[in-house]
Amino acid sequence: MNVIEVKNLTKTYGNARGITNVSFAVEEGEIFGFIGPNGAGKSTTIRTLLSLIYPTSGNVTIFGKDAVKYAPEIKKEIGYLPSEVFYYDNMKVKDLLKYSASFYKKDCSKRMHELAEIMNLDVNKKIDDLSFGNKKKVGIVQGLLHEPKLIILDEPTSGLDPLMQQKFFDILKEENKKGTTILFSSHILSEVQRLCDRVAIIKEGRLIALEKISTLQENNYKKIKLETKESINDKFFNLPGVSKIELRDHIVSFLFRGNINVIMKKLAGLQLTNLLIEEPDLEEIFMHYYEKES
Numbered sequence: 061m062n063v064i065e066v067k068n069l070t071k072t073y074g075n076a077r078g079i080t081n082v083s084f085a086v087e088e089g090e091i092f093g094f095i096g097p098n099g100a101g102k103s104t105t106i107r108t109l110l111s112l113i114y115p116t117s118g119n120v121t122i123f124g125k126d127a128v129k130y131a132p133e134i135k136k137e138i139g140y141l142p143s144e145v146f147y148y149d150n151m152k153v154k155d156l157l158k159y160s161a162s163f164y165k166k167d168c169s170k171r172m173h174e175l176a177e178i179m180n181l182d183v184n185k186k187i188d189d190l191s192f193g194n195k196k197k198v199g200i201v202q203g204l205l206h207e208p209k210l211i212i213l214d215e216p217t218s219g220l221d222p223l224m225q226q227k228f229f230d231i232l233k234e235e236n237k238k239g240t241t242i243l244f245s246s247h248i249l250s251e252v253q254r255l256c257d258r259v260a261i262i263k264e265g266r267l268i269a270l271e272k273i274s275t276l277q278e279n280n281y282k283k284i285k286l287e288t289k290e291s292i293n294d295k296f297f298n299l300p301g302v303s304k305i306e307l308r309d310h311i312v313s314f315l316f317r318g319n320i321n322v323i324m325k326k327l328a329g330l331q332l333t334n335l336l337i338e339e340p341d342l343e344e345i346f347m348h349y350y351e352k353e354s
């Protein structure tokens with residue numbers, strides 16, 4: 061079952077571009093990454109999913125229901141962490157959390173305290189006295205205390221130190237194991253790579269790729285570096301699929317995309333002293349998509 065279905069979604073702000081014709085679906089139980097640079101349209105898409113803003117055209121269904129028509133009902137099952145959190149500073153953390161919990165028809169206090177403890181959040185402090193990172197933690201507890209079926213995170217880790225990021229990721233993985241679906245928007249590729257099953261790449265308001273993380277890595281180029289006994293002519297690796305050849309003394313490196321056996325046959329004729337074949341990381345793949353599309 062698809063928990064989120066986005067069909068031909070377009071949102072314009074007056075004459076300004078927001079997103080154009082965006083379509084994707086998130087399956088139940090998956091962690092879906094949504095990546096793109098600043099201004100690409102991640103927050104616009106997410107706000108439309110939550111009916112905080114309305115589509116110019118196209119539509120969204122969540123749990124099989126129209127996101128606009130059934131917004132109040134749907135929102136009860138969603139945990140949302142916005143990219144920026146704003147609070148009434150005068151309140152104590154625990155009062156704010158209790159107030160948030162009162163929107164749900166169940167007792168959330170146990171989970172609220174568990175989350176605050178894991179995130180090392182002092183609920184007796186006034187929000188006014190919290191650092192940016194601690195305010196972010198309040199947002200996390202607030203977003204998850206009702207044990208939602210769907211978690212939507214818009215750039216959730218900014219302001220969290222690495223230890224807290226790890227704790228937060230552990231919480232997300234645990235929730236996911238229980239069956240919770242997660243949409244995770246970020247411009248930090250390494251965290252998407254760490255956490256997500258599939259990823260959609262958005263650029264200038266349009267989706268330009270939607271792949272499994274593993275497929276993105278497999279179908280892409282390899283980085284090959286080798287060291288030889290004798291020096292090699294710089295034309296030696298002039299083959300289809302080879303790019304960015306760098307030759308220094310007896311060390312050659314290049315990128316390769318295609319049938320790896322072609323390269324292996326070429327290598328068989330060389331006296332190698334070292335060989336390294338690496339997968340590119342998501343960052344390199346991402347840059348490659350952006351170069352290809354522009």
Ligand SMILES: Nc1ncnc2c1ncn2[C@@H]1O[C@H](COP(=O)(O)OP(=O)(O)OP(=O)(O)O)[C@@H](O)[C@H]1O
Nearest residue numbers: 073076077078096097098099100101102103104105
């Ligand atoms: N309220 C608004 N009024 C006018 N234009 C807007 C508004 N909100 C967003 N936009 C425009 O829509 C486009 C997408 O912005 P959006 O905030 O969705 O991107 P983003 O990928 O979330 O970026 P960031 O990581 O910087 O938050 C941008 O060109 C932005 O300038």
